[in-house]
Amino acid sequence: MGRLSLAIRSFFALLFKGALPGDVVTKLNLDRKAAPPAAAPPKPAVEPGHGALQMLAILQRDSRLVDFLMEDISSYSDDQIGAAVRGLHEQCREALHRYVRLAPVIDGVEGSFVRLSGPSAVFDPARVKLLGNVPAQGLPEGGLLRHKGWRADKVDLPPLDAKRDLTILAPAEVEVE
Amino acid sequence: MSAKLRYVVGIDLGTTNCGLAFAQAEGLDPRELPPVLQFEIPQLVNPGEVRDETLLPSSLYLQGPADFPEGSLALPWDANPPFVVGHLAKTRGAEAPRRLVASAKSWLCHSGVDRTSAILPTAPPEGTPRLSPVEASRHYLEHLRNAWTSSQPDAPFDEQQLLVTVPASFDAVARELTARAAAEAGLKNVVLLEEPQAAFYAWIERHPDWRERVHVGDLILVVDIGGGTTDFSLIAVTERDGELQLERVAVGEHILLGGDNMDLALARFIEQELAEKGKKLDQFQLHALWQNCRVAKEKLLEEGVKGDEHPVTILGKGTGVVGGTIKAKLRRADMERILLDGFFPQVSSEEMPMRQRRVALQEVGLPYAADAAVTRHMARFLRQQAAASEHGVLRRGTSGLVAPTHVLFNGGVLRAGLVRERLLATLNSWLAAEGFESIAALEGEDLMHAVSRGAAYYGLARQGRGVRIRGGIPRTYYVGIETAMPAVPGMPAPLKALTVAQFGMEEGTQSAIAQQEFGLLVGEPAEFRFFSSALRKDDPPGSLLEEVSGELEELAPMEVTLPADGDAGHLITVTLETVITETGQLQLWCVARDGRRWKLEFNVRERVAS
The missing domain is CATH 3.30.420.40 (ATPase, nucleotide binding domain)
Structure with missing residues (x-):
């Protein structure tokens, strides 16, 4: 087979049948036997939701945050809620600290003046949100720091297990008598 | 010369936690004292999550097929370990306590059971394999070994100088069993060291002056x-x-008395308070309460904390967190009363x-x-x-x-x-x-870490880089000798005790007990009753106590069978010889007149309580 006919046959075979004819495969040295053993299935692409599910599962496991958020607490007294939340808050915070290192976006004192413009400052509206008297053009020199912002400095989550069903945030618990 | 680094590694094989510390021991000026560092021990903390922690909880969980998702127990050195060791074993063990092995070390020193037979956990669900206290200890050591070697492949654990600590109160049998666990874990170059000594070494290491x-x-x-x-x-x-x-x-x-008893006492107190209010706790809630009491106690005991109480809450079971929450508090006054009056009362001497x-x-x-x-x-x-x-x-x-x-x-x-x-x-x-x-x-x-650090310092001291505490063996050891008297029905023959090793006998020495000869029947097992005393320090080797008094504690007997090569049925006259090995273990040998020697072995099989 000439290169041209090979190319054309391959092209149409793939276009209409989705597979190469056997002789073309042989010619191209693409024999299945010669091919490397079926490579490990490609790593499942991480979907945007995976990290979120993993984090929710961790917060539920370590601090029962999902239980708390899903509970109807309207009928309980502040006292009762306070008692539960104190411990929950501490565990939740511990878990967060362990897996995500948080830092302020602007490390300043809230309520004090911070400079925004400067020779090296590149303004990014995702990092700094301007409030109040936002200038029509250009940047203001600075302003009062109202909220320091949060930035995840480092995320240190355990590797995802491909076989695990991430949609299970917490297993059901059954006590065997 | 080998490029391998040699370290001294101190192993604190604790009842509730294990620790590992190390120091570089080669390629230094002989007088230089290298710093002692803490080794962080990788372990499973959740299914599918391995983390480095400074302590390895001495807990072992015997998982079944329904315990964890497949593959979630992989360790860096073992994709499918047969047991879970460490943090995850401890937390999972709280949920399924009958599959948990804990306090293996306390069992190692318990002469009322056969410490080499599979007795742990004591009441497992049917069909669960069991482990002996020696095997459990072996698995902790194996975990430490694998953790070390996988992070330092150039300096395998087995090639380092290892120092394993034991309680000073461990007798010769418990020490022997600890050494056996180490040998079964594949550890070599192991030296045993007493924990209080290790703590003192750690103090010396911190204070060069x-x-x-x-x-x-x-x-x-x-x-x-x-x-x-x-x-x-x-x-x-x-x-x-x-x-x-x-x-x-x-x-x-x-x-056998420690911090766990104290936390449990606090939990029991609060459980009782709740019961008076009509709130009953189940086993899981009691366990949670036990843990929370420990946290509350530590909070109240922190330096500079002035609060009079600390909340202890047990969150609701099921998905209702707030609804089922049981609220209690640990008051400082109660805590101080329970701890101080219960465990540390001011008594006279x-x-x-x-x-x-x-x-x-x-x-x-x-x-x-x-x-x-x-x-x-x-x-x-x-x-x-x-x-x-x-x-x-x-x-x-x-x-x-x-x-x-x-x-x-x-x-x-x-x-x-x-x-x-x-x-x-x-x-x-x-x-x-x-x-x-x-x-x-x-x-x-x-x-929390002094014992492993002190053990590593002791490793340096053994190389001449620091001071060594002299001590020798912490007890005097005896073998029982039945007195030749007409037998009285129903009465055991009176027993004398022959001193075979005196308190303070040093490592690497031996002493022959020539005063007493024994006739051993070839081919038949001969058993020696074995006693020790931490109090009698002045009995020289070879001396005979006329009576086995309350100061003497009976240990597992020692056994020897002289091989019957040719002269079966003959009596061979032997004397005893005591050897304290360089690694601190006590050995007894039978020596025949012609110089042949046979080692006596501990028989730790169950002994009928006398």
Whole structure:
């Protein structure tokens, strides 16, 4: 087979049948036997939701945050809620600290003046949100720091297990008598 | 020359936690003292999550197929480990306690059971495999070994100098079993070291100027209260050729009493308070309460915390967190009362711990201390040393009570200033009654990690880079000899005790007991009853006690079978020889007149309680 006919046959075979004819495969040295053993299935692409599910599962496991958020607490007294939340808050915070290192976006004192413009400052509206008297053009020199912002400095989550069903945030618990 | 780095590695094989510390030991100036570092131990903390922690909980979980998702137990060195060891074992064990092996070390020292047979967990679900206390210890050591080797492939664990700590109160059998667990874990170059000594080494390591802090004639009491055991030792500062020397002069009995008992006492108290309000807790809630009480206790005991109470909440079961929450609080006054009055009462040095009569038919369980008062055990320890004659180095009071000049604290419980103060105040009140001035504690150790760090320092000291505490064996050992008397029906023949190893016999020495000959039948097992005493220190090897008194404690017997090569049925006359190995283990040998030797082995199979 000439290169041209090979190319054309391959092209149409793939276009209409989705597979190469056997002789073309042989010619191209693409024999299945010669091919490397079926490579490990490609790593499942991480979907945007995976990290979120993993984090929710961790917060539920370590601090029962999902239980708390899903509970109807309207009928309980502040006292009762306070008692539960104190411990929950501490565990939740511990878990967060362990897996995500948080830092302020602007490390300043809230309520004090911070400079925004400067020779090296590149303004990014995702990092700094301007409030109040936002200038029509250009940047203001600075302003009062109202909220320091949060930035995840480092995320240190355990590797995802491909076989695990991430949609299970917490297993059901059954006590065997 | 090999490019491999040689380290000394200290292993704290604890009742509730294990630790690992190391120091570089080669390629340095011989006089240089390298820093001792803590090794972070990778372990499963959740299914599918391995994390480095400074301590490895001494917990082992025997998982079944329904316990964890497949593949979620992989460790860096083992994709499918047969057991879970460490943090995850501990947390999972709280949910399914009958599959959890814990406190294996306390079982190692329990002569009422066969310590080499599979007895743990004590009441597993049907079909669960069981482990012997020796095997459980072996798995902790194996975990440490694999953790080390996988992070330092150039310096395999087996090629390092290893120092494994044991309680000073461990007898020769428990030490032998610990050494066996280490050998079965594939560890080589293992030396055993007593924990209170290790704690003192850690103090020396922290204070290079220690020679200015203690003086000749000083006597240091080491009080070590861990999660499961309480251990006392006395270390004397002596002088030889103008150099300060340290000598471990006494060790206490094995006391199964520790921090876990204290937290449980707090939990039981709160459980009772809740019960009075009509709130009943189930097993899981009680466990959660136990953990929360520990946290609350630590919070209240933190330096500088003034609050009068700390909330202890047990979150609701099921998905309702707020709805089912049980609220309680640990009041400082209650905590202090329970801890101080229950465990550290201010007693006089005359008060001895209560002794429970052992019931003949006892449920299989650990022989926990009958008296929870640590101070009474301390009084007994110091009194016992008073009763034991000898050793001019011990400072004594008018009543004979041994009077330490310093005290060194170790173990998690003693992180609490309150407890340290109470122990010190009690000790000082005894000293005042004996006509001595008050003493102070030696300060400045990390009480959770001191033992492994001190063990690593000891490894350096063995190479001549630091001071060594002389001590030798902590007990005197005897074999029983039946007296030749006409048998009386129903009465056992009276027993004498032949001293085979004297307190303080040093590592790497041996002594022949030529005074007593034994005729052993070739091809038949011969059994020697074996006794020890931590109190009698003045019996020289070969001396005979006319009577086996209460000061002697019977250990597992020793056995030997002389191989029947040719002269079966013959009697061979042998004498005994004691060897203390370089690694600190006691061995007994039978030596025939023609020089042939046979080693006696401990028989730890179950012994009928006498």
